Amino acid sequence: MNARSVSRLARLQQALAGGGTLHLRDAARLCGVSEMTIRRDIDASDGAMTLLGGRLVMADNPQFAPVYDLDRQQYSHAMTKRRLCERAAGFLADGDTLFVDCGTTLLPLVNLLASHERLTVVTYALNVANAVSLLPGVRLVLLGGLFHASSRSFGSDDMNAVIGRLGINRAFISAAGVHAQRGVSCFHFHEVAPKQAAIACAEQRLLVVDESKVGQIRPAYFAQLDDFDVVITDGDMTLPQADGGPRIVAA
Missing domain, CATH: 1.10.10.10 (Winged helix-like DNA-binding domain superfamily/Winged helix DNA-binding domain)
Structure with a gap:
């Protein structure tokens, strides 16, 4: 420029x-x-x-804030999302119960689950559920409620309580905005409760975001960066590394 x-x-x-x-x-x-x-x-x-x-x-x-278009996002940064998910898959272990967030960033992760045994995937995203349903040997828990076509996901008042009763080893969380001071955010307010519930109860919390999300602030805040154990990104995540802060993994 x-x-x-x-x-x-x-x-x-x-x-x-x-x-x-x-x-x-x-x-x-x-x-x-x-x-x-x-x-x-x-x-x-x-x-x-x-x-x-x-x-x-x-x-x-x-x-x-611009309207989120799932179909358009599916083809945005596609190769980067694949690379991010390959790094994310390195944290998986046989027998894990996984929370997989909505959107398109984590969809390539589903194709990498077949190499592990006895996995359970918990999700409120229809596109993720459809992909998981095609994998033999992977158990699927689809969280229901009111369907939101904009993000192909479900929302309900009691979803956070349902998630809290599950034993989730790893929560893979996506976001539309990641800001060092203003925290982690998304476009849709119905996503806040399931994201926060998964972050609260998971043994390990992993944020997976491409560089287009770094520095952005979206309407629905749901977490601070230090709520995560790991941040997997190809963006410039130069953060103050205080004790207990997330580990930054470059894709």
Whole structure:
């Protein structure tokens, strides 16, 4: 990114510093360039700003957080997610009961379970459950409730109590935002209870996130980084390593 692009982005962030939105045409007028140039600047930026419906917003503003699209996310960073899950699979042991979170980051992990024996997978995600159901010898516990089509997952008032009664060895947790000071977050509030319940009762808690999530803040906060034992990522997770903090595993 050249110096002029950096200067334009800084000007736009300053215009959005008080919150709200900025129409694309107004952003172009402010910077004295075309709308296409502004689009290119945003595409090449660090993700601090995003375009929603032709308006520029700060990506960490929960009022304007983008809608999560599971189908689109399935093909986003696909090779990276595979590599992250290969590292995550190294923590598995025969006989484990696993909590596997919703979304697409952890879906490649399911394909790596066949090499282990006597596994049980606990999930509230329909896409994860469908994949696990095809594996012979892997027991599936699907947590039910109201189905949320946006994330193909279920939610219910008593799900956290159900999870608390299970003996979970390892909880594999995904996230849409990971911030050193503001913690770990996701798009959907119905995901908070099962994530927190799994973190609370699991013997080992593993956060699996690709670099696009690092530095982001999403609407539904559910944990601090030191709630995890291990963070598996390809992003720059330079964190203060206090006693009891998570172990960072690079993929």
